[in-house]
Amino acid sequence: MIELVTEPFQYAFFGRAMLAGVLIGAMCGALSVFVVLRRMSYIGHGLAHSVLGGVAVGVAFGADLYIGAIAATVVSALLIDRVTRRRGLHADAAIGIVTTAMFAIGVAVLAIIPTRVNTEALLFGNILGVNRVDLWVAAGVGGAFTVVLFTLYKRLVFTTFDAEVAGVHGVRTGVIELVFSLSTAAVVVASVRVLGVLLIAAAVVIPAAIARLLTRSFGATLAMATAIGVATSVIGLFASFHLNVPSGPTIVLSGALLFAVVFVVTAVLTRRQLVRARRPEAVVPADDMLQSVRNN
Amino acid sequence: MTRHPAGAAVELRDVTAGYGGESVLRGLSVRLERGEFAGIVGPSGSGKTTLLRLLTGRADRHQGHLEVLGSPVRSGRAPHGVGYVPQLEGVDWDFPVTVEQVVLLGDSASSPPVPWFSRAEKRQARELLDRLGLAGMHGKRIRELSGGQRQRMFLARALLRKCELLLLDEPTSGVDLATRGDVLRLLGELHHLGLTVLLTTHDLNFVAAHLPRIVCLNGVVTADGSPREVLTPGALERTYGAPMRVLHDEDRVVVVDADPIRLHAGPDHLEAPVADLHRDAPVDVRVDASLDVRVDGVPDVSADGDRHPGDPTVRR
Numbered sequence A: 001m002i003e004l005v006t007e008p009f010q011y012a013f014f015g016r017a018m019l020a021g022v023l024i025g026a027m028c029g030a031l032s033v034f035v036v037l038r039r040m041s042y043i044g045h046g047l048a049h050s051v052l053g054g055v056a057v058g059v060a061f062g063a064d065l066y067i068g069a070i071a072a073t074v075v076s077a078l079l080i081d082r083v084t085r086r087r088g089l090h091a092d093a094a095i096g097i098v099t100t101a102m103f104a105i106g107v108a109v110l111a112i113i114p115t116r117v118n119t120e121a122l123l124f125g126n127i128l129g130v131n132r133v134d135l136w137v138a139a140g141v142g143g144a145f146t147v148v149l150f151t152l153y154k155r156l157v158f159t160t161f162d163a164e165v166a167g168v169h170g171v172r173t174g175v176i177e178l179v180f181s182l183s184t185a186a187v188v189v190a191s192v193r194v195l196g197v198l199l200i201a202a203a204v205v206i207p208a209a210i211a212r213l214l215t216r217s218f219g220a221t222l223a224m225a226t227a228i229g230v231a232t233s234v235i236g237l238f239a240s241f242h243l244n245v246p247s248g249p250t251i252v253l254s255g256a257l258l259f260a261v262v263f264v265v266t267a268v269l270t271r272r273q274l275v276r277a278r279r280p281e282a283v284v285p286a287d288d289m290l291q292s293v294r295n296n
Numbered sequence B: 001m002t003r004h005p006a007g008a009a010v011e012l013r014d015v016t017a018g019y020g021g022e023s024v025l026r027g028l029s030v031r032l033e034r035g036e037f038a039g040i041v042g043p044s045g046s047g048k049t050t051l052l053r054l055l056t057g058r059a060d061r062h063q064g065h066l067e068v069l070g071s072p073v074r075s076g077r078a079p080h081g082v083g084y085v086p087q088l089e090g091v092d093w094d095f096p097v098t099v100e101q102v103v104l105l106g107d108s109a110s111s112p113p114v115p116w117f118s119r120a121e122k123r124q125a126r127e128l129l130d131r132l133g134l135a136g137m138h139g140k141r142i143r144e145l146s147g148g149q150r151q152r153m154f155l156a157r158a159l160l161r162k163c164e165l166l167l168l169d170e171p172t173s174g175v176d177l178a179t180r181g182d183v184l185r186l187l188g189e190l191h192h193l194g195l196t197v198l199l200t201t202h203d204l205n206f207v208a209a210h211l212p213r214i215v216c217l218n219g220v221v222t223a224d225g226s227p228r229e230v231l232t233p234g235a236l237e238r239t240y241g242a243p244m245r246v247l248h249d250e251d252r253v254v255v256v257d258a259d260p261i262r263l264h265a266g267p268d269h270l271e272a273p274v275a276d277l278h279r280d281a282p283v284d285v286r287v288d289a290s291l292d293v294r295v296d297g298v299p300d301v302s303a304d305g306d307r308h309p310g311d312p313t314v315r316r
């Protein structure tokens, strides 16, 4: 049994993948709280999809994977930032068009120009591919994101809760929103290797969705979502190794499974509480009468 | 009496403003002295919220001159000394924050760049909550508060910083009648302490009964003055685009529908089964925006906003 855990670490690549996975899980988990509360789950989806276009074009010109990915996400992040500031234009639709077009460009370029790029790894993530550069990128983005979260925490929360009033209270909401968009772009770029462009969107939503079922305050939600991000990453990486399935799907599936379990358990618990609270009145005839009237 | 520094609380001279290139407000000239208590009324979509946003640098001024508390307002920069209480309807009440956290967030911009608030800041927030009648509520989730309590929580947030001008968007909607009275009394006390108060509402009779000054808005200012001066059939028709009757009581003015729609009480009056109505002509029962419509036997059915065909206006 214990070998299930120890065996993978006999391979150097798994240690690297695990380190990257933990960093990425934490970042995606923390980010997910803001993504979910701002109702911007399409941002992760859009940014990640556009990465494929950037990477394909970049690699076709002989550039490193990260150069194309960074260029694509920065362009998309700025675009999303601009578009979401204008109401009336439906941001999700505009972003859907632009980023999916970039994804399509990526698929087309990869089909036309033969490259060394492993398309499946790019789409679904691959723990075999994690190298030193990936680790440095994950650590660098993780460090920068931590500094941003630490120093801008209050302003980020205020802007997320009520951008309008935050502005009245002297918060430079434009700057905060730009910082948020760029942080998202950075986290997406760092996550591509392990999660794959198709599955990042889920990773920046699920942890917060679970944490919100279990916590009350913002700080607790953030801490819980970060922990969940790490946990699902770890479980997913082991599953990826043993089942020989790409790491993106296994990480996202362990998150989805956890969500299902927590959802059912919390639903049952609240229901039980409700029933217990109602029991004394449950036999009041008036209630039954009302019920029978409604049934007729 | 409080002595106020020079300069008006709000001064608009021939201001045209809106969002992007589109103008929502046209040719506005309004001057609000320091220490005044005024209400902006108008149908929904008339630009009430936009006017408040404009005063806090969050709408685009296309033309004219705008000053708040003696200094010009620049777009994107909120003027100092302004407190803002937003409309309750626009708030995400499931947001995971406690009452105290909401109030403390009001200090974000001037608080040190660490993720926590100091003990002194927390003490100040709790004192404010206590003074506004929310003692012991600081640890509650915002969803657990009633309408009036939510209103007071946002008031506490606005007052956490030094504030001379208080702007409130629709403070009377989303709260019941008794709570409305409480909120108003509280605003009265703050006004007495020297604050200038400007609020918006679509509830004409509320401003008529309680506020010394009313500004009627419908893209343009259609009337401005005391309730007695402003609430005339002509001005109201200009504001709401529908005829209304103004009733004079001893010391107050009441606005009612010019032509009450008498709805029948029972099902015997239905000429066609409801199902037929759906199949044939669409029903379009229009209730005049922002009027208190009196339906026989049912007092005070407040109709704010528009009714669309398809709303449950016909019930079995």
Ligand SMILES: Nc1ncnc2c1ncn2[C@@H]1O[C@H](COP(=O)(O)OP(=O)(O)O)[C@@H](O)[C@H]1O
Pocket: A087, A088, B019, B024, B042, B043, B044, B045, B046, B047, B048, B049, B050, B051
């Ligand atoms: N952020 C925005 N961007 C563009 N148009 C807006 C925005 N907010 C409001 N509007 C438009 O401005 C007009 C006035 O809206 P608003 O000021 O909210 O009216 P009120 O508060 O009186 O109901 C409406 O036609 C509305 O569609």
Ligand SMILES: [Mg+2]
Pocket: B048, B049, B050, B169
């Ligand atoms: Mg409004």
